[in-house]
Amino acid sequence: MGRTWWIYFVNLAQAFVTLATNDSYARGAMVLGKSLRNHNTSKKLVVLVGPQVSNPCQSVLKNIFDEVKVVDVLDSGDAAHLAMMKRPDLGVTFTKLQCWTLTHYSKCVFMDADTLALSNIDELFEREELSAAPDPGWPDCFNSGVFVFRPSVETHGKLLQYCTEHGSFDGGDQGVLNGFFSDWATADISKHLPFIYNLSSIAIYTYLPAFKQYGGNAKVLHFLGKTKPWSYTFDRKTRQISGGVQEPAMHPSFLLNWWTLYASTVVPMLQEHYGDKPFHSGCVEGESGSSHAQAFQPIPTSEERKEQWEQGQADYMGMDSFDNIKRKLDTFLK
Ligand SMILES: *[C@@H]1O[C@H](CO)[C@@H](O)[C@H](O)[C@H]1NC(C)=O
Numbered sequence: 001m002g003r004t005w006w007i008y009f010v011n012l013a014q015a016f017v018t019l020a021t022n023d024s025y026a027r028g029a030m031v032l033g034k035s036l037r038n039h040n041t042s043k044k045l046v047v048l049v050g051p052q053v054s055n056p057c058q059s060v061l062k063n064i065f066d067e068v069k070v071v072d073v074l075d076s077g078d079a080a081h082l083a084m085m086k087r088p089d090l091g092v093t094f095t096k097l098q099c100w101t102l103t104h105y106s107k108c109v110f111m112d113a114d115t116l117a118l119s120n121i122d123e124l125f126e127r128e129e130l131s132a133a134p135d136p137g138w139p140d141c142f143n144s145g146v147f148v149f150r151p152s153v154e155t156h157g158k159l160l161q162y163c164t165e166h167g168s169f170d171g172g173d174q175g176v177l178n179g180f181f182s183d184w185a186t187a188d189i190s191k192h193l194p195f196i197y198n199l200s201s202i203a204i205y206t207y208l209p210a211f212k213q214y215g216g217n218a219k220v221l222h223f224l225g226k227t228k229p230w231s232y233t234f235d236r237k238t239r240q241i242s243g244g245v246q247e248p249a250m251h252p253s254f255l256l257n258w259w260t261l262y263a264s265t266v267v268p269m270l271q272e273h274y275g276d277k278p279f280h281s282g283c284v285e286g287e288s289g290s291s292h293a294q295a296f297q298p299i300p301t302s303e304e305r306k307e308q309w310e311q312g313q314a315d316y317m318g319m320d321s322f323d324n325i326k327r328k329l330d331t332f333l334k
């Protein structure tokens with residue numbers, strides 16, 4: 001008699017996950033993936049791509065990411081498709097929610113394609129679902145540009161159900177996720193990424209003017225706002241960035257960080273995969289000469305960044321946002 005019990009410890013991997021719905025956002029995903037690799041992440045890198053992403057862009061993504069998963073919610077014929085039929089307005093949101101179906105990973109950190117890692121941020125995996133940083137404009141809500149989650153078919157189903165029943169108060173994924181994880185603001189403070197308790201661990205760049213003393217330690221940049229880094233033109237020779245709409249919230253030095261990485265590592269890969277076919281790299285060689293061009297300096301070290309922030313005077317976000325954040329901080333620090 002006697003029985004042998006075998007216990008298998010399945011040690012599932014952990015992954016950073018991003019989303020590219022089209023070739024523009026794919027460029028953002030490429031730079032984000034490169035920034036995570038450059039800081040020697042020990043985690044897997046996964047990108048969900050919409051069916052509109054072209055083959056050359058998918059090939060470049062395959063060079064950078066461990067897994068490129070094409071997600072076509074319209075084509076899935078499952079619960080996500082049904083949800084989409086009921087709420088076509090939430091198309092991109094349903095695509096983003098597909099990240100919960102990556103159940104071959106035990107835990108993931110989602111990062112928008114318009115974010116950039118400035119250092120190794122693997123420590124985010126020590127946190128639990130759903131951890132996120134407060135939104136700069138409305139700190140009772142979290143910003144859905146960076147969040148920690150646990151893939152689960154069950155949670156995915158509940159999220160779809162929530163979407164179809166309640167919609168989204170802001171028309172996008174941030175509204176859905178804040179509605180679904182509605183106890184985030186009050187239930188478990190360890191799920192508030194260090195913006196409030198340890199401001200050095202993650203800071204989204206538009207917060208920084210309000211927190212000059214911590215901004216130099218930013219670990220993640222989030223290019224909030226309508227104009228994304230890839231909407232500009234970059235002159236490789238003069239290192240000038242032009243075009244786009246110079247939004248007041250766009251911090252030029254961080255923009256140059258993005259472009260430096262993109263031009264040096266991503267553009268050569270795009271060139272290789274497009275071959276003879278023309279493509280829009282956004283880079284020019286000393287021919288822009290535009291009067292709108294601005295010369296920016298990169299930010300080489302954390303110390304120098306810190307110094308710049310400490311000297312900065314601009315109130316990029318306006319006092320309303322700052323007041324919101326300050327009020328929130330006061331209640332926590334009391
Ligand atoms: C790419 O997708 C994003 C969001 O997923 C959208 O806001 C943007 O307009 C799209 N860009 C193009 C050129 O289709």
Ligand SMILES: *[C@@H]1O[C@H](CO)[C@@H](O)[C@H](O)[C@H]1NC(C)=O
Pocket residue numbers: 038039040
């Ligand atoms: C990443 O690892 C390489 C090789 O081990 C090392 O040379 C490099 O300095 C590391 N980079 C960072 C940012 O730690």
Ligand SMILES: *[C@@H]1O[C@H](CO)[C@@H](O)[C@H](O)[C@H]1NC(C)=O
Pocket residue numbers: 197198199200201
């Ligand atoms: C934040 O964390 C860093 C280490 O990551 C530590 O040196 C620093 O003292 C912490 N700051 C606060 C305010 O807790």
Ligand SMILES: [Mn+2]
Pocket residue numbers: 112113114115145222223224
């Ligand atoms: Mn974003």
